[in-house]
Amino acid sequence: MEIDKSAFIASLGGPAAADSMNPEAKADALEDFMMKELNQHKFGLALKGLNEPGIALDALGKYPTMAEIEAQIETRAYRRGVGNLFLSHTGSVPKLPPMPARPTLADYFKQRFTFTGNHVLQSANLAMKNGLSEEIILACLLHDTVQELIKVDHGWWSAQLYEPYVSEKVAFAIRYHQALRFYEDKAYGYEYPEIYRMFFGEDYKPEPYIEAAYQMVRNHKWYFETRMVTVNDLYSFEPGVNPQLEEFTDIIGRHFRQPKEGLGFDNSPVAHMWRSIATPDRPL
Ligand SMILES: [Fe+2]
Numbered sequence: 001m002e003i004d005k006s007a008f009i010a011s012l013g014g015p016a017a018a019d020s021m022n023p024e025a026k027a028d029a030l031e032d033f034m035m036k037e038l039n040q041h042k043f044g045l046a047l048k049g050l051n052e053p054g055i056a057l058d059a060l061g062k063y064p065t066m067a068e069i070e071a072q073i074e075t076r077a078y079r080r081g082v083g084n085l086f087l088s089h090t091g092s093v094p095k096l097p098p099m100p101a102r103p104t105l106a107d108y109f110k111q112r113f114t115f116t117g118n119h120v121l122q123s124a125n126l127a128m129k130n131g132l133s134e135e136i137i138l139a140c141l142l143h144d145t146v147q148e149l150i151k152v153d154h155g156w157w158s159a160q161l162y163e164p165y166v167s168e169k170v171a172f173a174i175r176y177h178q179a180l181r182f183y184e185d186k187a188y189g190y191e192y193p194e195i196y197r198m199f200f201g202e203d204y205k206p207e208p209y210i211e212a213a214y215q216m217v218r219n220h221k222w223y224f225e226t227r228m229v230t231v232n233d234l235y236s237f238e239p240g241v242n243p244q245l246e247e248f249t250d251i252i253g254r255h256f257r258q259p260k261e262g263l264g265f266d267n268s269p270v271a272h273m274w275r276s277i278a279t280p281d282r283p284l
């Protein structure tokens with residue numbers, strides 16, 4: 001077990017505070033805790049445990065039901081689908097550094113993708129190690145970054161954000177990785193993520209639109225590419241490996257059409273989405 005349970009309990013304010021939290025709030029706190037640990041490079045294998053049976057139970061107690069999750073909605077000051085840039089779990093959001101006049105994908109990674117950056121770098125690194133194609137590696141590198149803007153239906157949002165700049169195949173894999181995450185594929189060693197029982201409830205069944213997307217992708221010529229995003233989408237970390245964006249510069253150069261005006265200023269149909277990530281403090 002890679003999670004430092006006592007450190008996690010301490011981060012909640014001690015055992016008494018932890019006991020008073022409902023399971024779903026604990027699940028949110030655990031995700032937050034582990035992302036922070038990953039970002040701080042403290043525990044090499046910390047996030048690997050999220051997909052191993054029993055670990056979520058061990059750290060959190062029993063799984064919530066969908067009804068229990070539903071009952072928590074009115075206890076929060078935010079909605080769960082809100083993007084990371086727009087939310088603080090610690091009281092206040094940090095002041096963001098200004099973006100350059102013509103921001104590149106790398107600028108967004110360095111200055112805005114602070115919550116998701118490490119996770120997607122890990123995924124892309126794993127895909128590269130597994131000898132997958134450059135397009136799959138790029139899809140892994142981009143797949144969750146839109147969660148800085150919005151989390152709900154992030155596969156669809158993320159594909160839209162990147163569609164003008166990547167191949168149709170890369171956008172497809174990004175869009176549908178969200179749906180495929182809910183369906184196992186033993187041929188590729190992919191199992192239902194344990195942490196999803198905490199996030200969605202033990203009795204959760206994917207909505208019809210997710211099921212329909214899965215059925216479509218299952219028989220699509222790009223199923224493999226999409227499935228590979230989910231296979232490499234583990235919260236994994238190899239000890240001593242700290243992937244940097246620079247390792248993917250050539251792949252980005254070959255497969256990402258960086259607009260010369262900068263992302264957010266090229267008048268593309270998604271430019272406003274990039275600007276919203278660049279300047280999330282604008283009141284309107
Ligand atoms: Fe995702």
Ligand SMILES: [Fe+2]
Pocket residue numbers: 119123143144233
């Ligand atoms: Fe992911």
